[in-house]
Amino acid sequence: MLYSVIGYYSLILGLCFGLILILFSVKNFQNSKFNTKILSFTFLQFFFVVISFLCLVVSFILSDFSNETVFNNSHTTKPLFYKIAGTWGNHEGSLLLWLFVLTLFILIFLLKSKNQPTKYKILTLVFQQIIIIGFFVFLIKTSNPFNFLFPTPEEGLGLNPILQDPALAIHPPILYLGYVGSSIIFSSALAATSLNLITKSWATHIKMWILISWIFLTLGILLGSIWAYYELGWGGFWFWDPVENVSLMPWLALTTLLHCILVLEKKLILTSWVIILSISTFTLSMCGTFLVRSGILNSVHTFANDPERGLFILIFLFSLIFLSLFIFFFFHKSNKDTPTSFFWLSKETSIIINNWFMMYFLSVVLIGTVYPIFLDVLSSQKISVGPPFYHKLIIPFLIPFLLMMAIGPKLKWIKSNLEDKTYLIILLLFSILLSFLIVKNFDTNFLLNTILISSALYLFLITLRDFFIKKYNNLSQNIAHFGFSLLILSIIFNNLFSTEIITNLKVGETFKSETTKIVFEGINQKKEKNYQSIIGNFSIQNSKGKIENMSPELRIYNQPNIVTSEADIKTTLISDTFIVINLVQNQDYFNVRYQVKPFMIWIWISVVLISFGGLISFIKKKYEK
Amino acid sequence: MKNKFLPLSIIFIFVIIFIIFYKGLQNTNIYTPEVTANNEIPSFSAKLLYSNKIINSSEIFESNKFYLINIWSSWCVPCKQEHPFLIELKKNKNIEVIGINYKDTQVNANKFLDELGNPYDQIIFDKDGTIGIEWGAFGVPESFLIYNYNIIKKYIGPLNNELINEIKLKIK
Numbered sequence: 001m002l003y004s005v006i007g008y009y010s011l012i013l014g015l016c017f018g019l020i021l022i023l024f025s026v027k028n029f030q031n032s033k034f035n036t037k038i039l040s041f042t043f044l045q046f047f048f049v050v051i052s053f054l055c056l057v058v059s060f061i062l063s064d065f066s067n068e069t070v071f072n073n074s075h076t077t078k079p080l081f082y083k084i085a086g087t088w089g090n091h092e093g094s095l096l097l098w099l100f101v102l103t104l105f106i107l108i109f110l111l112k113s114k115n116q117p118t119k120y121k122i123l124t125l126v127f128q129q130i131i132i133i134g135f136f137v138f139l140i141k142t143s144n145p146f147n148f149l150f151p152t153p154e155e156g157l158g159l160n161p162i163l164q165d166p167a168l169a170i171h172p173p174i175l176y177l178g179y180v181g182s183s184i185i186f187s188s189a190l191a192a193t194s195l196n197l198i199t200k201s202w203a204t205h206i207k208m209w210i211l212i213s214w215i216f217l218t219l220g221i222l223l224g225s226i227w228a229y230y231e232l233g234w235g236g237f238w239f240w241d242p243v244e245n246v247s248l249m250p251w252l253a254l255t256t257l258l259h260c261i262l263v264l265e266k267k268l269i270l271t272s273w274v275i276i277l278s279i280s281t282f283t284l285s286m287c288g289t290f291l292v293r294s295g296i297l298n299s300v301h302t303f304a305n306d307p308e309r310g311l312f313i314l315i316f317l318f319s320l321i322f323l324s325l326f327i328f329f330f331f332h333k334s335n336k337d338t339p340t341s342f343f344w345l346s347k348e349t350s351i352i353i354n355n356w357f358m359m360y361f362l363s364v365v366l367i368g369t370v371y372p373i374f375l376d377v378l379s380s381q382k383i384s385v386g387p388p389f390y391h392k393l394i395i396p397f398l399i400p401f402l403l404m405m406a407i408g409p410k411l412k413w414i415k416s417n418l419e420d421k422t423y424l425i426i427l428l429l430f431s432i433l434l435s436f437l438i439v440k441n442f443d444t445n446f447l448l449n450t451i452l453i454s455s456a457l458y459l460f461l462i463t464l465r466d467f468f469i470k471k472y473n474n475l476s477q478n479i480a481h482f483g484f485s486l487l488i489l490s491i492i493f494n495n496l497f498s499t500e501i502i503t504n505l506k507v508g509e510t511f512k513s514e515t516t517k518i519v520f521e522g523i524n525q526k527k528e529k530n531y532q533s534i535i536g537n538f539s540i541q542n543s544k545g546k547i548e549n550m551s552p553e554l555r556i557y558n559q560p561n562i563v564t565s566e567a568d569i570k571t572t573l574i575s576d577t578f579i580v581i582n583l584v585q586n587q588d589y590f591n592v593r594y595q596v597k598p599f600m601i602w603i604w605i606s607v608v609l610i611s612f613g614g615l616i617s618f619i620k621k622k623y624e625k
Numbered sequence: 626m627k628n629k630f631l632p633l634s635i636i637f638i639f640v641i642i643f644i645i646f647y648k649g650l651q652n653t654n655i656y657t658p659e660v661t662a663n664n665e666i667p668s669f670s671a672k673l674l675y676s677n678k679i680i681n682s683s684e685i686f687e688s689n690k691f692y693l694i695n696i697w698s699s700w701c702v703p704c705k706q707e708h709p710f711l712i713e714l715k716k717n718k719n720i721e722v723i724g725i726n727y728k729d730t731q732v733n734a735n736k737f738l739d740e741l742g743n744p745y746d747q748i749i750f751d752k753d754g755t756i757g758i759e760w761g762a763f764g765v766p767e768s769f770l771i772y773n774y775n776i777i778k779k780y781i782g783p784l785n786n787e788l789i790n791e792i793k794l795k796i797k
Contacts, residue, residue, distance in 0.1 A: 314643070373646070
């Protein structure tokens, strides 16, 4: 109770500092002096948000049910780790985490950009404070995490069991670092545009922030995906669920931005691209928050359906969009003196082509996500857009995209001839041949698969070869592209070679197919602190006669009362075996789903590689300084 | 002219998007499929759990009275969860709770009721599950709210506090 009071008033203090900061900045902006007080106020604001956040964490640890957020999302029998993770496993707490990261980042930004022009710094701070104040008001007004409950309930309602997973406990903070990092890019791009400061040095400076957000966003999406794979028990890692799309869209925009900023840094072209992408990355993140939190879409992330909240974010989001459109159209002057046309065979052209591909992917995802909302409003029809839509529209375009990724980095700035053409052609032929041999045994969609695999394989081979010849020249890019080719390859192989058996079994029964024998040996029951579990024992014999024991689990959580199925997954470098059981309503049977999924782990590894590429680029930049 | 046209049209597009999102907020997105549950109850005859007496469905149901048919079993875990709610519901005098004991043994069923209490006014013993099939049950637990020989509502899965309150409202 004490902590709730402290937490609440810290929030209000933080809001006050936000307002003071804006006033102060405007004053300083006029005489363009950077007062050190600005820095201390920013620090104080951050400090109070930290206090408030810690208060919420402590309330969760102490299971203080006089706090409504704790009451709604915690329970005394929950393990400590999930009590803490429960802090951001709900709407109010996660918004507080947003604020925490927002204030942290602006503080780091101010500390790290001492050499930047004063006016630019102040203006960035002002834009950032507008965002921060917006979130403060949103939090205090519509989703106060410190609401009182009287009389104090004896027991809490508990955290949704599917959220009780280690990957999910760190997924929100990592993802938020990515989202919020994009807010800095947003503010800074707006500031630089209004001051007409879009220069090469600005590009170098903001590139660090783009890299940071990009790395975190990539890892955040990866963690969400891992969680879906291990916890949801559907045997997949990406479902084109609106919520996943919502995190993918800023990622696509940010990735494009990352490539554009490279060009800007070298040649001061594509400035409009950079500004628009900086704006859209953050607005897409905000748009995601809106779609997910307002309850306009139904998903695992919909914490509460509260139209008031939705309305607030909607108005806030569109004010930001209109503000940035205003700044863009009024202040941005495209450089007329630099030539805008360039030779067709150059790095710039390849990056522009890359941009258009990315924009295409982005619009496919965007349309797939919001189209059902539009349709519902305009004609009150309910539809849901599923994977086939995305696959049909994305896969064909992936082929030229992959080829561009392989050849593009080989080109030079301004004008170039392709070097060692023979190698490029030999590798291309080799990859076509290899993929032909791989796909030969599968009669489904022969042509498409061959072309798709060959293009991915081509990128794979070229980047692999580059590791050996172009030593450390552009290691980060090479690693990231290599990771991407590995990702596409693993996804394709995973899709092509996965096998699945779905059957209903009683205890003691055996299922036999040509390749697999599944014996349901028995069930055990176990009582844990906050759930009861039923563990099935299976022994599975594959075609090679190797016997493996697997024990998928059903958990019946006591608070709230929910049954979840925990898949048993055995991971090896070559393939994952995945088994999950579900209760059939008539209970003496269990529904058993057994899958062999090749190259599963490589999907995770390749995404880690991709972000590792970003990390190397980041470290290299630091080192150069 | 051309310079002004682009910003204005973009702003116009965003205004439209705003309006659509705004409208979308007003719609509820909780989608409940229409259930036409105005079916007459099936007629059957079955053994009672305690007395071994054969009873006909016409002997159980009377007109203008509320009944809750609850299909349960001792081996069913969710049944255990919903049991307290049935006992709670039984305190209400406006409704009779009738259990259909589904694919169970007499011994286990008795043990279950001894342990957790008996909320049922009558229990039909459905050893081979045929009565459940006649009711169109998907599984256990499942409940049917009945008034005037008609199924008013069907509840698939365990009852909880919310549903019990809903039932209480309906039978007032």
